[in-house]
Amino acid sequence: MDVSQVISSINKKNEKGISELYLVACGGSLVDMYPSKYFLESEAKSVVTGLYTANEFVHATPKRLNENSVVIVCSHGGNTPESVEAAKISMELGAQTIGLTHNKDANLLKYSNHAFLYEWGAESDVKNNPMAIILKLAVEVLNVTEEYVYYEAFKDGMEKINEIIKNGEELVEERARVFANRYQKEDLFYVLSSGASYGHAYGFSICSLMEMQWLNAAPIHSGEYFHGPFEVTDKEIPFILMMNEGRTRPLDERAQAFLDKYAEKVEVVDAKELGISKIREEVVEFFNPVLFYSILCVYREALAEVRKHPLETRRYMGKVSY
Amino acid sequence: MDVSQVISSINKKNEKGISELYLVACGGSLVDMYPSKYFLESEAKSVVTGLYTANEFVHATPKRLNENSVVIVCSHGGNTPESVEAAKISMELGAQTIGLTHNKDANLLKYSNHAFLYEWGAESDVKNNPMAIILKLAVEVLNVTEEYVYYEAFKDGMEKINEIIKNGEELVEERARVFANRYQKEDLFYVLSSGASYGHAYGFSICSLMEMQWLNAAPIHSGEYFHGPFEVTDKEIPFILMMNEGRTRPLDERAQAFLDKYAEKVEVVDAKELGISKIREEVVEFFNPVLFYSILCVYREALAEVRKHPLETRRYMGKVSY
Numbered sequence: 001m002d003v004s005q006v007i008s009s010i011n012k013k014n015e016k017g018i019s020e021l022y023l024v025a026c027g028g029s030l031v032d033m034y035p036s037k038y039f040l041e042s043e044a045k046s047v048v049t050g051l052y053t054a055n056e057f058v059h060a061t062p063k064r065l066n067e068n069s070v071v072i073v074c075s076h077g078g079n080t081p082e083s084v085e086a087a088k089i090s091m092e093l094g095a096q097t098i099g100l101t102h103n104k105d106a107n108l109l110k111y112s113n114h115a116f117l118y119e120w121g122a123e124s125d126v127k128n129n130p131m132a133i134i135l136k137l138a139v140e141v142l143n144v145t146e147e148y149v150y151y152e153a154f155k156d157g158m159e160k161i162n163e164i165i166k167n168g169e170e171l172v173e174e175r176a177r178v179f180a181n182r183y184q185k186e187d188l189f190y191v192l193s194s195g196a197s198y199g200h201a202y203g204f205s206i207c208s209l210m211e212m213q214w215l216n217a218a219p220i221h222s223g224e225y226f227h228g229p230f231e232v233t234d235k236e237i238p239f240i241l242m243m244n245e246g247r248t249r250p251l252d253e254r255a256q257a258f259l260d261k262y263a264e265k266v267e268v269v270d271a272k273e274l275g276i277s278k279i280r281e282e283v284v285e286f287f288n289p290v291l292f293y294s295i296l297c298v299y300r301e302a303l304a305e306v307r308k309h310p311l312e313t314r315r316y317m318g319k320v321s322y
Numbered sequence: 323m324d325v326s327q328v329i330s331s332i333n334k335k336n337e338k339g340i341s342e343l344y345l346v347a348c349g350g351s352l353v354d355m356y357p358s359k360y361f362l363e364s365e366a367k368s369v370v371t372g373l374y375t376a377n378e379f380v381h382a383t384p385k386r387l388n389e390n391s392v393v394i395v396c397s398h399g400g401n402t403p404e405s406v407e408a409a410k411i412s413m414e415l416g417a418q419t420i421g422l423t424h425n426k427d428a429n430l431l432k433y434s435n436h437a438f439l440y441e442w443g444a445e446s447d448v449k450n451n452p453m454a455i456i457l458k459l460a461v462e463v464l465n466v467t468e469e470y471v472y473y474e475a476f477k478d479g480m481e482k483i484n485e486i487i488k489n490g491e492e493l494v495e496e497r498a499r500v501f502a503n504r505y506q507k508e509d510l511f512y513v514l515s516s517g518a519s520y521g522h523a524y525g526f527s528i529c530s531l532m533e534m535q536w537l538n539a540a541p542i543h544s545g546e547y548f549h550g551p552f553e554v555t556d557k558e559i560p561f562i563l564m565m566n567e568g569r570t571r572p573l574d575e576r577a578q579a580f581l582d583k584y585a586e587k588v589e590v591v592d593a594k595e596l597g598i599s600k601i602r603e604e605v606v607e608f609f610n611p612v613l614f615y616s617i618l619c620v621y622r623e624a625l626a627e628v629r630k631h632p633l634e635t636r637r638y639m640g641k642v643s644y
Contacts, residue, residue, distance in 0.1 A: 027549025041372055045386050048370050050363055055545035056516060060569045060607075064367050082545070188510065188538055194378060205540070206550035214554055216510055218527070218540030223377035223404070227349025228528035230638055232536055247382045258644050285382075316552055322580050 003133065006114045007140035010070055010096045020069040021141050022062070022095075023051045023134070024086045028207045029074040029100075030054075032131040034199020035289045036072075036138035047145045049138075054082040058089060067094035072137060074099075074130050076120075078106020087111035098137065100130050125162045126290055132158065135286065150282045157279040161287050165294045168274035172298050179267050180302035183238055186265070187216055190229070192241045192255050194222040195248030197289040200296070204240070208300040212311045222251040230258060238265040240299075242292050245272045246285025269295055325455065328436045329462035332392055332418045342391040343463050344384070344417075345373045345456070346408045350529045351396040351422075352376075354453040356521020357611045358394075358460035369467045371460075376404040380411060389416035394459060396421075396452050398442075400428020409433035420459065422452050447484045453612055454480065472604045479601040483609050487616045490596035494620050501589050502624035505560055508587075509538055512551070514563045514577050516544040517570030519611040522618070526562070530622040534633045544573040552580060560587040562621075564614050567594040568607025591617055 011017045021040060023033035030053055040049040050062060054073070065071070071090040075083040078101035087097045088111045099112025102120050109115050119128040126132055136158065142148045183189075189209055193201040201219035209217035220229045222241075233239075239259055243252040249272075259266045271288045274295065279287050304311045316322065333339045343362060345355035352375055362371040372384060376395070387393070393412040397405040400423035409419045410433045421434025424442050431437050441450040448454055458480065464470045505511075511531055515523040523541035531539035542551045544563075555561075561581055565574040571594075581588045593610045596617065601609050626633045638644065 027546060030546070030549075041384055042382050043385055053543055053545040053549075055573050056543070056570055059572060060364050060517060062363055063365055080549075195382060206542075206546065211550035211553045216538070216540075216554060216559075218538075220528075221375055221378070223375040224349060224352070224528065226639075226644055227352075227375075227402075228533035230644070231533045231636060232538060233638070237538075248378055250381060251377050254644070258638075262638070314553060316555070316580075316584070317548075322548055322552070322576070 003136045003140050006098065007137060007144055010114070011144040013096065014068050016068050018047060018068060018070055018141055018145055019066070020048045020050070020064060021138060022057070022065065022069060022071040022090070023049065024054050024057045024071055024083065025074040026054050026080055026083055028203060029076060029083070029130065031199050031203030031207065032074060033072070033134055034202070035131060035196040035286055036134045038196040038199070039135065039138050039286050040142065043148065044142050045146055047141055054080065054086045057086045058082055061089060061093070065090065065093050065095055069095040070098060070141065071095050072098045072100065072134060073108060073112070074101070074134065075106065075108050076102050078103035078108040084108050084111060100133060126165055126294060127158050127162060131290055131293060150280070153280040153283045154286070157283050157287050160278055161290050164275050164278055165291055168291060168295050169298055171274060172269070172295055176299045176302040179299055180306040183265065184303070184306045186238050188238070189215065189217045190220050190237065190239045191217060192220045192222050192225060192239060192252070193244065193292070194251040195244050195246060195288065196286050197242050197244050197292055200289040200292045201242060203293070204296050208296065211317065212300065212313070213303060213307065213309055222248070222255040225255050226258070233259070233262050235264040237263065239263055240267045240269065243268060243270040243272065244285060244288040245276050246281070246288065248285065325458045326462050328420065329459060329466055332436070333466040335418065336390050338390050340369060340390060340392050340463055340467055341388070342370045342372070342386060343460060344379070344387065344391060344393040344412070345371065346376050346379045346393055346405065347396040348376050348402055348405055350525060351398060351405070351452065353521050353525030353529065354396060355394070355456055356524070357453060357518040357608055358456045360518040360521070361457065361460050361608050362464065365470065366464050367468055369463055376402065376408045379408045380404055383411060383415070387412065387415050387417055391417040392420060392463065393417050394420045394422065394456060395430060395434070396423070396456065397428065397430050398424050400425035400430040406430050406433065422455060448487055448612055448616060449480050449484060453615060457608065472602070475602040476605045476608070479605050479609050482600055483612050486597050486600060487613055490613060490617050491620055493596060494591070494617055498621045498624040501621055502628040505587065506625070506628045508560050510560070511537065511539045512542050512559065512561045513539060514542045514544050514547060514561060514574070515566065515614070516573040517566050517568060517610065518608050519564050519566050519614055522611040522614045523564060525615070526618050530618065533639065534622065534635070535625060535629065535631055544570070544577040547577050548580070555581070555584050557586040559585065561585055562589045562591065565590060565592040565594065566607060566610040567598045568603070568610065570607065
């Protein structure tokens with residue numbers, strides 16, 4: 001079943017239709033959900049959304065959760081205990097669950113009313129990756145609950161984003177090598193962005209830098225930067241700024257102007273310059289994080305290579321008990 | 323007017339009553355709103371909430387905002403341009419605005435249908451500080467829209483928290499000095515917490531450490547720690563863990579158990595040990611961040627003293643244009 005059929009069938013199940021869409025996962029999978037949270041919080045007038053790290057959802061389950069709620073749970077390996085538990089609890093409370101995983105034998109599937117076994121890897125079209133699938137689900141939920149006026153523009157954007165990314169990846173390959181050479185000895189990076197991409201500023205920090213490179217990192221919302229964080233800025237601290245196309249671009253531009261003046265180690269990744277404007281302006285902002293994920297993968301690969309720290313290296317995850 | 327009267331009068335204004343409570347601010351004021359977001363997302367079955375850094379709210383205003391919405395805007399100095407603009411936009415869209423500030427001449431007041439000039443400083447009772455006022459407003463909103471079953475327990479907790487804090491501050495004074503001496507040469511701290519207190523893990527990072535001490539810092543949600551961030555853990559990296567009493571305590575305990583094993587520079591601030599359990603268990607979790615704010619102020623003062631970097635020191639904020 002495709003996303004449209006899944007949401008349409010759930011919406012018809014109850015008289016009231018869908019009233020909530022909860023997004024529940026851990027780490028990188030939670031990051032993949034942020035654009036959908038941003039999309040619904042921005043666009044929806046009726047359906048309510050909530051984004052939860054799975055163990056918090058399990059221990060402090062929202063009282064709003066009911067049989068008209070949809071809970072999307074995503075787990076790459078499909079067996080993260082707290083994610084599986086979140087799906088189980090949701091099902092017990094009568095909500096409809098949608099499980100996303102890359103593992104056809106996942107425990108998560110036992111508690112998924114609907115499931116998507118997604119594609120993964122550099123060869124897959126991004127529209128079949130979890131971030132895009134979850135965003136498509138969110139768009140469908142909006143469209144069945146109140147009709148999304150830019151539904152066709154969004155679908156058109158989803159058809160275009162993979163090629164935009166492929167071009168972008170080529171454009172940044174040399175830049176990423178220069179970046180990796182220049183910053184190979186750094187042990188801390190701040191990652192700035194806004195809007196739909198703030199989740200990916202968080203994701204690049206915790207997954208790509210902390211988990212895969214054992215480097216210190218922190219996300220900063222471009223809008224929040226001026227209200228505390230900017231006081232650490234000097235010519236020695238490295239910043240990565242992901243500049244969005246769309247409504248929150250002025251926030252990123254303001255951060256850029258400040259960094260231009262007071263910092264020296266600044267890497268700007270600009271979605272506009274990378275060609276995202278081929279997508280219609282009414283929906284382009286929701287595609288920024290899809291682009292940034294793939295583009296920043298080129299950067300992290302270059303960094304891993306020059307630092308001789310392969311991206312798969314772990315000391316705790318899957319190796320010790322916790 | 324007190325919080326109860328303000329919310330009751332707003333709720334009677336429209337036939338439908340209050341349908342949304344938006345929380346909009348920047349930096350430290352935004353931090354003060356997080357417990358209310360957590361409270362409503364957890365407890366409310368009807369009213370919807372949203373937490374926004376002001377400039378994102380201004381540039382990507384949620385389409386849901388309407389004449390049944392309440393928008394709380396908080397700004398200590400009351401003239402933060404994007405916060406004032408957020409209140410102005412909200413008012414223009416017909417929402418009811420509540421402004422909180424410490425400045426009786428604030429521009430924010432021009433766009434506030436209701437206003438609270440709050441108390442500030444070590445001598446004030448915390449129930450008159452913005453974090454508590456906003457939480458009381460959120461509780462009133464829940465109570466008028468669907469009746470909050472633990473309303474009396476919450477009010478009782480609000481009467482008790484100031485004394486709990488005073489006792490706690492005495493308890494940690496010597497510990498804070500030891501902490502400051504031990505960690506005075508560190509240039510990075512990770513701050514962990516969960517539930518209602520996650521916002522304060524963020525707040526201690528961006529306000530107390532980054533802004534006031536020019537130290538690198540990042541918040542980590544205790545539940546997310548195991549899904550990426552924990553890979554940076556070693557015996558050299560300092561962690562501050564704020565342990566909540568209440569439903570998300572198991573998340574903090576899990577982080578503590580891991581840190582006990584793999585880290586050495588760990589400062590635990592435990593709300594339970596500091597006496598918060600005098601507040602009824604049905605509501606205690608919402609008071610953790612009120613306690614943590616004051617307790618961590620003792621830590622940051624000790625750190626500022628030993629590092630000879632006064633808390634008021636700024637290089638950019640209010641000194642250069644941005």
